[in-house]
Amino acid sequence: MPPTFVPFTAMHGGAIAAGLVGVAALVLLGRSGEKNERIARFILAFLCLSAFGYSQAAWQTIEGDPDLDSSLPLHLCDIAAFIGGFALLTGKRLLATLTYFWGLAATVQALLTPAISIGFPHPAFVSFFVHHFAIVGTAIYLPVVLGWRADRPWWKGPLTALLWGNLYLLISMAVNAWLGTNFGFTARKPVNPSLLDHLGPWPVYLLWMQVLAALLFSLLALPVLARKGKS
Numbered sequence: 001m002p003p004t005f006v007p008f009t010a011m012h013g014g015a016i017a018a019g020l021v022g023v024a025a026l027v028l029l030g031r032s033g034e035k036n037e038r039i040a041r042f043i044l045a046f047l048c049l050s051a052f053g054y055s056q057a058a059w060q061t062i063e064g065d066p067d068l069d070s071s072l073p074l075h076l077c078d079i080a081a082f083i084g085g086f087a088l089l090t091g092k093r094l095l096a097t098l099t100y101f102w103g104l105a106a107t108v109q110a111l112l113t114p115a116i117s118i119g120f121p122h123p124a125f126v127s128f129f130v131h132h133f134a135i136v137g138t139a140i141y142l143p144v145v146l147g148w149r150a151d152r153p154w155w156k157g158p159l160t161a162l163l164w165g166n167l168y169l170l171i172s173m174a175v176n177a178w179l180g181t182n183f184g185f186t187a188r189k190p191v192n193p194s195l196l197d198h199l200g201p202w203p204v205y206l207l208w209m210q211v212l213a214a215l216l217f218s219l220l221a222l223p224v225l226a227r228k229g230k231s
Helices: 010-030 034-049 051-059 076-090 093-112 123-144 156-179 204-224
Strands: none
Touching: 010 034, 010 093, 010 123, 034 051, 034 076, 034 123, 051 076, 051 123, 076 093, 076 123, 076 156, 093 123, 093 156, 093 204, 156 204
């Protein structure tokens, strides 16, 4: 039997600490010279773009038939990883904007309250944290190393991230109704404890998610706003 993951334990704290060290190391590497920056950016892009692949490989080591929730790359963090990888490789502003706001508002929540039940040292546990820290690392790398800045006025970036996030929610709700899945947790709350447990029953918590997202996006925009007259 795979080891059991229990949130808010030493196992969880160790994974968070290791992830933060890894992100800090890549940011420092990226800031240490042009050649090293390319290396750090390649590592992050690779971890993002291959996240679904190595996650699938890890979950296939568990006996039993996989369900559609884990077999299709339609969770928000699956999509955020692809977007983050291409943001690093292409420098497209929209991709960078979504990576920054989604990564630091949503993916951080996934790290604090992971929707997994398998613990260390199982590959599924390792792949989960590598996947999510790759997104967070990219969200930090874009402004700190590559100099990306959110567009002015201050609400433009948050509104863009919110509108695209709502498009994802609508698509995930349609897919969930069709397949009986729970992408985006729009059909039901995750089994593990999460912030959604404090936002009321379905569908009330979906409305509160909008309020929290707007607030977090707005706060995140402040430290990365472009200088006046620039975008």
